[in-house]
Amino acid sequence: MDVYLAERFTYHSRNEWQNLVGEGKIQLNGRSSRSSRRLVKGDRIEYDTGDITEPEVDPGFNVVFSDEHIIAVSKSGNLPCHPAGIFFRNTLWRLLSEKFGKIYFVNRIDRETSGLVLLARSPAVAAAMSEAHSGIVKKYTAVVHGKFPDACNAVGFLTDGVCSAVRKKRKFYQGARLGEKDEYSETKFRLLGANGGLSIVEAELATGRMHQIRATLCSLGFPLVGDKIYGRDETIYLRFIEDAMTDDDRSLLMIARQALHSSSLEFQHPISGEKLVFNAELPDDMKKLLAAT
Structure with missing residues (x-):
C-alpha cells in the first residue's frame, strides 16, 4: 500500500506514508x-486529513453563465480547480459544490491561472461535452518575456522527464516524435501587444495537454512572466515549496502568480445546440503588471 500511495500521491514520501499508516x-x-x-x-483507502492546514487561497469567482445543464465561471489566479495534493476544502470544486450541488469539470486550469472554467451538472452532459471537447474553442491571454513574433503556430510534442530540478516540468519540441509516450501538441499564438520588454500574447489551444501553453512558451524562448517552474529561473519553484523565496525571487517573477488568463470559451450548448461565447476580462494583477512596465 505504501508504494501505491507514494507513487500516486507524491506530496508525501514513501516513508511519510508508512508513518501515516502506522x-x-x-x-x-x-x-x-x-x-x-x-x-x-476494489480496496478502498481513506485518509484522515483533519489535522492538515491548507494554504490560503483567493476564493473569488464569478458565475458567467448557468442553467440546468452547464455552468461557466471565471476564477481567481490563486484557486485550485479540484482537490489535489494539500488542497481539498480550498478549491473551486468545493465552493461550487456548496452552491450548485454535484458538478463535473469539462475543462480545468492551473491554480495560478485565472479565468474561465466550464462545468457540467450531470455525468451525461459531462460525457457529451468531453466527447465534443475538440469543438470547444479555448483562448488564453499570456504575458511573456521578450519580443514575441506577430504569429506562431507551435506544432510538435510535449515530453516528460526533462533534465530539470523540477520533476513535473515538461518540454516542447518540434520535428519527429522521439518517445512513444510523448504527446502531440498544437498551440496557435498571436501577438496582441508589447510593453517594456514584455509581450502580450493570445494562445488558442488545438490540443489540451498538461502545462501545454507554459511549456511551449518556455521552450520557444518566451517564458511566462511569474511562472515559478517555466519562468526565467526554475529553482524559484524549489524555494517556493519550501516557503523560502527571497526578495530577489519575487523581483524576478514580477507578479505573485503566473501571468496566464483563460480569456475566452466558445462552444455549442450540449442540449440546445445554441452557440455560446464567454469572455473574461483581464484581472487586476495582470493589468497592473502591464501598467508598471
Missing part, C-alpha cells in the same frame, strides 16, 4: 492496516 490515519476498507499490505481490485 498512526492509523490511513484506513483500508474501514480498518487500520499495515503499510506492506498488498492492494487488490
Whole structure:
C-alpha cells in the first residue's frame, strides 16, 4: 500500500506514508492496516486529513453563465480547480459544490491561472461535452518575456522527464516524435501587444495537454512572466515549496502568480445546440503588471 500511495500521491514520501499508516490515519476498507499490505481490485483507502492546514487561497469567482445543464465561471489566479495534493476544502470544486450541488469539470486550469472554467451538472452532459471537447474553442491571454513574433503556430510534442530540478516540468519540441509516450501538441499564438520588454500574447489551444501553453512558451524562448517552474529561473519553484523565496525571487517573477488568463470559451450548448461565447476580462494583477512596465 505504501508504494501505491507514494507513487500516486507524491506530496508525501514513501516513508511519510508508512508513518501515516502506522498512526492509523490511513484506513483500508474501514480498518487500520499495515503499510506492506498488498492492494487488490476494489480496496478502498481513506485518509484522515483533519489535522492538515491548507494554504490560503483567493476564493473569488464569478458565475458567467448557468442553467440546468452547464455552468461557466471565471476564477481567481490563486484557486485550485479540484482537490489535489494539500488542497481539498480550498478549491473551486468545493465552493461550487456548496452552491450548485454535484458538478463535473469539462475543462480545468492551473491554480495560478485565472479565468474561465466550464462545468457540467450531470455525468451525461459531462460525457457529451468531453466527447465534443475538440469543438470547444479555448483562448488564453499570456504575458511573456521578450519580443514575441506577430504569429506562431507551435506544432510538435510535449515530453516528460526533462533534465530539470523540477520533476513535473515538461518540454516542447518540434520535428519527429522521439518517445512513444510523448504527446502531440498544437498551440496557435498571436501577438496582441508589447510593453517594456514584455509581450502580450493570445494562445488558442488545438490540443489540451498538461502545462501545454507554459511549456511551449518556455521552450520557444518566451517564458511566462511569474511562472515559478517555466519562468526565467526554475529553482524559484524549489524555494517556493519550501516557503523560502527571497526578495530577489519575487523581483524576478514580477507578479505573485503566473501571468496566464483563460480569456475566452466558445462552444455549442450540449442540449440546445445554441452557440455560446464567454469572455473574461483581464484581472487586476495582470493589468497592473502591464501598467508598471
